[in-house]
Amino acid sequence: MPTLQLNRILARDIQRFGRLSWWLLFRCLPALILAALSLLVLGAAAVRAQASLAEVEGGQLILRDESGQRTAALAQRTKVDVEVTGMIAIVTLEQQFRNRGGEWMEGVYAFPLPEQGAVRHLEMRVGERRIVGEIRERAQAQQIYREARAAGKKSSLVEQQRPNLFTSRVANIAPGESVSVRLEYVQQVNFDGGRFSLRLPTTITPRYIPGISPARQVEQGSETLSVLPGLGWAKPTDRVVDADQITPLLHPRPGNDDDPRNALELRVRLDMGMPLTEVHSPYHDIALSRRAGIYEIVLARGVAEMDRDFELQWTPVSGSAPSAAFFIEKFAGEYYGLLLLVPPGPERAPAPTPREIVFVVDTSGSMGGVSIRQARQSLARALQHLRPEDRFNIIQFNSSHHALFRRAAPATRHNLQLAGEYVRHLRATGGTEMMPALQAALAPAAAADEFSPQPALRQVIFITDGAVGNEQALFEVIVRELGPSRLFTVGIGSAPNSWFMRKAAEFGRGTYTYISDVAEVGATMDALFRQLSFPIATSLTVDWPDGVEPWPSRIPDLYLGEPLLVAVRLGAQLPDADLLVRGRVGEREWATTLEFFQGSDPVHVDDHRGVAAVWARSKISALLDMKAHGKDDDWVRDRVLPLALEHRLMSPYTSFVAVEQQPSRPDARALDSNPVPNTRPRGQSPQTFAYPHTATTAAANVWLGSFLLLLALFARAFREEEQDG
């Protein structure tokens, strides 16, 4: 009999092993089985979760079609025509809106322009008809537009929301009809390190809107009809009051150059008056032709998707690059000038001083995709440039910020390894709470004590796409807390907020750099670190004759490769004195005399179109900067408004409006207001917010608790057995 046999074996076992085997059999085994069982149960839950994931992936619901149709009812394409002569580009930008739906429409299109652009002309085109726009005070322009819209007249309004973000509205587009808005703006060409460049943004990286929106805003009802809603995805908040104007919708899917959602056509004419060695466009394929010293550039395929900045770079044949130039324009009876001067390089680099470098890297959601890869690579590259005597730290920020070291640490091999590891693990997610991170990076007091004194140079390298809506507040923080630090911005991504990059660097007394392509990272970071070592020219002054008004009024320190650029109003007569420029280059005093007004100067070009607009734009920009220095809005407005009206320039206080005389929409037809979406910046992952955590630990608590109870019961049962025995 098997049972009998088993008993015999057991009896033998007990004899042989005594109490040990008994204990193993009755104490240990049940506990092990129980533990294994509960592990199985826990594991099964996870397995089930996996299985259900596999089930759902095939059947994801797509809801976009309905709304996709709605947003695509209005198609937009942009045609850009750029004329570059000398240091100035005159750009004509034409937006064509075509109504593909069956209703009368109003199109609302938020679009980017270069932050230095001076918009000076608006024209609306309906078929063969041209309606020239007027410059008006902003509220007045809105009023004119609203009335025309209500009266069924074709009308167009272009407003400046940020120096690099504008809104274009066109009312009463008939079904099947096309209406064009044509803008003209003037822009300085960048000149850096012997290379010219021009950047043309085409789309807007979704900006993070900090602050809270008052719940009641939603319910304001008819009062809000008095302003023109921006149709953006964000609501106004206490910190970004115009959030709905600066957050245009994006097409749900990324675009491509073959069948663009927002098509870009482009033509650039380069008339530099000097031979060029290279014309290069890093992000687009271009076709180049040359006739009589004038270079003409078009897109190789005719059109491109508006999902990344267009950049054109050109380099003169070495030796023919200008070292000084003066451009003059006569506007409304007065002469305006633009001075370009490249200071000589120092004879030898000064001995390297110990420095502290703080890297601040944006790891917010908008950096998702290629941007965070570019940021990681830039940081890794930058770490290679650190010298053993340098101190450094890395601060990353999204919804909150986190520093690698508690305080800046020496660049030892161990620390660099730690940093390398930290950088490799940077992930993009969450909001863009930039202000606390900036404050943390600029606060130097924590670093200085008797053991680690404040180093001579303190540099903050800020790597971000600048996708924030509260730029002005950030500038104020920089001005207030900069102290001895210097701020260098590195713009990342296909469509960085260039205004933020440039202004933050200006207020931070550093430089700005762009990296839009992973392939550029090495060269760009190397160049930045060459610049970082020291400002090449400081305390520069130009002795202008009396009555001349230069902007910027104080010349900033120049870093390696940066030229001196000043726009001036010369007055009704051209001065006949020479210009004396003085300053420190490297470690010695330097001065030069420029003889522009003697008529003998070869680069002197009479009546250079656009110079006056550049001057007015520089002055407006400088006046707007005063806000960060504590002037209130009224003070700034009182000075900017007359200037903008006089020069017919767009500004935060002036807008262009064009109205057709004849109404075209019948009274009986309603008007449908439609946003025109931008294309998602190339390589950017969709902007998202995280799902909430929606499970409590209660279930697990109950399980674990019951299991422990069971164990306790077992223990008690055995104890009783023991006592019995």
Next chain:
Amino acid sequence: MVSPLSRISALLLLLAASHQLGTALLIQLKAQLAPRLVERAWAQSLAQDGRPVKPWPWADTWPMARLEIPALAESQLVLAGDTGNVLAFGPGHQRASAMPGTRGVAVIGGHRDTHFRFLRHIVPGQRIVVQLASGRAIHYRVVATDIVDASKGGIAIDSGDNLLLLVTCYPFDALSSDGPLRYRVIATPEPRQEAFAPSASAGAGRFML
């Protein structure tokens, strides 16, 4: 003779067990009791023309809407915010998402084992009514439910859809509380509503001129 070791271990086991069970009980108690206080705050909020009223003085949230599913006879108050300390007391509205009734995606999350346990019973076609503190009611129709992997991406904020998303964890009776799966109920506004406009009642709506 009972060894002191086994006595102590049995006691420890009992203690640990009661801690676990107590935690679970507390979670459920909070979830059950808080809505009573929230109801009172909501009534005051309605009476005061939509001004946020905190349910208890140290609360960091307030009721902002009532969520009703008539077919399931469910009625719950939605709190502002969807952090853990809000969701313990009731379903929460993700602050970064749109307000119900404005353009965009409004996201309301809730715990799968307390307030949003009923989500498993929702089927497409059912009606959801969201009443805001101002008294305005927005009617939605459930168009679908689905399951997504939250670790593979969040909710698109800028797609231009007008949606209400009710989100809870999935599977409903899983033990682990930090799984990546989310169960979503997707509802679109009822078409008969004319006032589905961005941030205010102008904008994407029609101008009847």
